[in-house]
Amino acid sequence: MTAALSRNLLADQAADQLRRRLAAGEWEVGAKLPGETTLAAELGIGRSTVREALRMLAGQGMLRARQGAGVFVERTEPETDGWEAVLQREAIAAVVEVRAAIEIEAARLAAQRATDADVAAMRRALDLRAAAAAASDRAFVEADAAVHRSIVAAAHNPVLSELFETFVPRVADAMVEMIGLLGLRDRDTEPNSDEHAALVDAIAAGDIELAARISRAHLEAMAADLA
Structure with a gap:
């Protein structure tokens, strides 16, 4: 249970970092994000944790995974519940x-x-x-x-x-x-x-x-x- 909580916390932190980088304009709408291996090295976490963070941002409408192509930026701010x-x-x-x-x-x-x-x-x-x-x-x-x-x-x-x-x-x-x-x-x-x-x-x-x-x-x- 402790390991799972730690992994979830890391995923939340990673999502926050990526959210800030998106808001700062590091990647424009339509841009492809670096691969999971690259992001894991940059963030100092495992690939599975990166994957969880990317899914969180996809759930907020910021990212979209395209089968066989990678993860792309949909918007640079979280989607409002509008x-x-x-x-x-x-x-x-x-x-x-x-x-x-x-x-x-x-x-x-x-x-x-x-x-x-x-x-x-x-x-x-x-x-x-x-x-x-x-x-x-x-x-x-x-x-x-x-x-x-x-x-x-x-x-x-x-x-x-x-x-x-x-x-x-x-x-x-x-x-x-x-x-x-x-x-x-x-x-x-x-x-x-x-x-x-x-x-x-x-x-x-x-x-x-x-x-x-x-x-x-x-x-x-x-x-x-x-x-």
């Missing part, structure tokens, strides 16, 4: 509402219809999600989506599967935005892992009501975070 942030939260909340409409029923049907092969596929997806814990936000979201895809597939409803696949790109973008907005991985690189495992266990056990209840609670908590 209309832009409100509209972003509302857009993500709308996606979560549609997820609930699809995924709660998918969990219920999967608990009724899942085969041994379906359950095996769900557990493989859980393992891949865990393996993506240290990956980028986008890669982690894609691994998370694969778990939900395996559950929808286990519902054995082709229309539901088609609807989910059409919706997945929108979900992925919203979840990446939500991670940055709320800093969901600042302290936990594998959020909600227990809930996902419990959902798969309920489906494997054929417990229809429990599966639906876990799915509903997960999505309601997500909606509450955005309120």
Whole structure:
């Protein structure tokens, strides 16, 4: 616990230093920040702590990570909790509402219809999600989506599967935005892992009501975070 608190404190301090450097104009909007190794050496901290600090600033709207390209400056002052942030939260909340409409029923049907092969596929997806814990936000979201895809597939409803696949790109973008907005991985690189495992266990056990209840609670908590 002490080590974790120390690391979090260092990340906060690093974020403050980077925030001051951004405000001073060291990097202009659109500029690419130095890599994690360089920043770690400059700040005298580890790369994982630098990564946490960068995520904090991304959550404030100051930075944005681009897959395979690096971290870029979005603004030199923290984003105020104004209309832009409100509209972003509302857009993500709308996606979560549609997820609930699809995924709660998918969990219920999967608990009724899942085969041994379906359950095996769900557990493989859980393992891949865990393996993506240290990956980028986008890669982690894609691994998370694969778990939900395996559950929808286990519902054995082709229309539901088609609807989910059409919706997945929108979900992925919203979840990446939500991670940055709320800093969901600042302290936990594998959020909600227990809930996902419990959902798969309920489906494997054929417990229809429990599966639906876990799915509903997960999505309601997500909606509450955005309120």
